[in-house]
Amino acid sequence: MTAAHTQPGASAANKGAWEPEIIAFCCNYCAYAAADLAGAQRMQYPPNVRVVHSPCTGKIEMEHILAALEKGIDGVLVAGCLEGGCHFIEGNLRAKHRVEHIRGILDEIGIGADRLRMVNLSAAMAPTFVERVREIVDTVTNLGPNPLKESAQQGVVSK
Amino acid sequence: MIVASPKPVTELKEIVAAHDKILFVGCGTCVTVCLAGGEREVGIYSYAMRMARRLAGRPIDIEQVTIERQCENEFIKDLAPAVERNQAVLSFACGAGVQALAERFLNRPVYAALNTQFLGILEDQAVWTEKCLGCGDCMLAQFGGICPVTRCAKRLLNGPCGGSTEECCEIDKDRPCAWQVIYKRLKGIGQLDRLEQIVPPKDWRPAWHGGARKIIRQEHRV
Numbered sequence: 001m002t003a004a005h006t007q008p009g010a011s012a013a014n015k016g017a018w019e020p021e022i023i024a025f026c027c028n029y030c031a032y033a034a035a036d037l038a039g040a041q042r043m044q045y046p047p048n049v050r051v052v053h054s055p056c057t058g059k060i061e062m063e064h065i066l067a068a069l070e071k072g073i074d075g076v077l078v079a080g081c082l083e084g085g086c087h088f089i090e091g092n093l094r095a096k097h098r099v100e101h102i103r104g105i106l107d108e109i110g111i112g113a114d115r116l117r118m119v120n121l122s123a124a125m126a127p128t129f130v131e132r133v134r135e136i137v138d139t140v141t142n143l144g145p146n147p148l149k150e151s152a153q154q155g156v157v158s159k
Numbered sequence: 160m161i162v163a164s165p166k167p168v169t170e171l172k173e174i175v176a177a178h179d180k181i182l183f184v185g186c187g188t189c190v191t192v193c194l195a196g197g198e199r200e201v202g203i204y205s206y207a208m209r210m211a212r213r214l215a216g217r218p219i220d221i222e223q224v225t226i227e228r229q230c231e232n233e234f235i236k237d238l239a240p241a242v243e244r245n246q247a248v249l250s251f252a253c254g255a256g257v258q259a260l261a262e263r264f265l266n267r268p269v270y271a272a273l274n275t276q277f278l279g280i281l282e283d284q285a286v287w288t289e290k291c292l293g294c295g296d297c298m299l300a301q302f303g304g305i306c307p308v309t310r311c312a313k314r315l316l317n318g319p320c321g322g323s324t325e326e327c328c329e330i331d332k333d334r335p336c337a338w339q340v341i342y343k344r345l346k347g348i349g350q351l352d353r354l355e356q357i358v359p360p361k362d363w364r365p366a367w368h369g370g371a372r373k374i375i376r377q378e379h380r381v
Binding site: 105 | 168169
């Protein structure tokens with residue numbers, strides 16, 4: 001991705017130069033296949049998203065999401081199967097509870113819960129995947145850069 | 160096991176506000192099993208604390224370590240160099256573990272990251288319930304293995320109060336009446352006759368009411 005970075009606290013004037021960086025943790029059995037299908041169908045969506053292939057959203061640990069945000073990523077999308085459709089029966093339901101817990105922590109520490117979102121879709125729902133990606137890019141663009149981005153880039157992060 | 164729950168991040172942030180370099184110590188026993196203070200929780204709260212402090216403009220350096228048990232000196236002693244390297248310790252153990260660290264490391268503040276709750280069991284995935292009050296004079300044999308001292312809100316020893324309805328406690332309709340459970344249990348094992356014995360008032364002296372307790376087992380002393 002070729003997104004340019006601005007400094008934290010960027011004003012509305014220079015916000016245009018900044019592009020959000022989003023990580024999408026995608027389940028192998030749905031969202032990852034949907035993203036693949038979107039690509040095969042030449043569907044256009046913002047290039048701000050980096051897809052991380054996961055065997056199941058239930059395998060995404062809370063530490064993975066927190067580490068991404070600490071390192072300065074602007075938003076995180078957790079994309080799992082439709083409820084009731086998890087290949088491992090309840091992985092996406094576990095992920096849902098974990099995401100809610102982290103959203104609470106993010107609100108508590110002042111980063112804001114809106115930088116993290118979980119969505120549910122099936123492997124055939126490429127248009128939905130594209131729509132959800134656009135939504136989180138819009139949300140994070142309005143929120144502005146992750147306030148931790150500057151110090152993360154200066155190597156303050158210890159892990 | 161001892162069941163605990165983590166304090167909110169904002170409260171922990173207040174607790175360690177005076178320090179810039181701190182040691183987070185997890186405990187590998189009860190609080191790991193109850194998902195409150197093990198290695199993973201130490202990691203999660205380290206992330207949260209680092210981010211919170213950086214947002215506040217005052218970064219904090221956190222060293223993480225999890226030991227097998229914080230309530231035994233044998234395991235605690237190896238922490239000495241790490242404690243020495245840091246300004247303070249945030250212990251993710253039960254109250255006993257926190258105090259064990261505080262009593263050993265006299266020149267460093269030791270803070271509690273958890274609220275220690277009770278002695279209980281894992282009832283369901285991530286659901287723990289209290290089963291034992293640690294009263295020091297176990298009466299479970301009389302009540303079919305169900306403890307009215309812990310599970311009856313009024314700690315009644317001679318049958319239910321008049322407030323229980325539909326087999327539930329009057330103070331919480333989701334909580335089973337301990338005496339209904341005791342009755343079913345004694346009926347199931349053919350010991351209903353135990354209910355005909357009047358239980359005298361409980362002697363609370365072996366319980367906490369006499370202050371902090373101490374046990375010395377001479378047969379194991381060296």
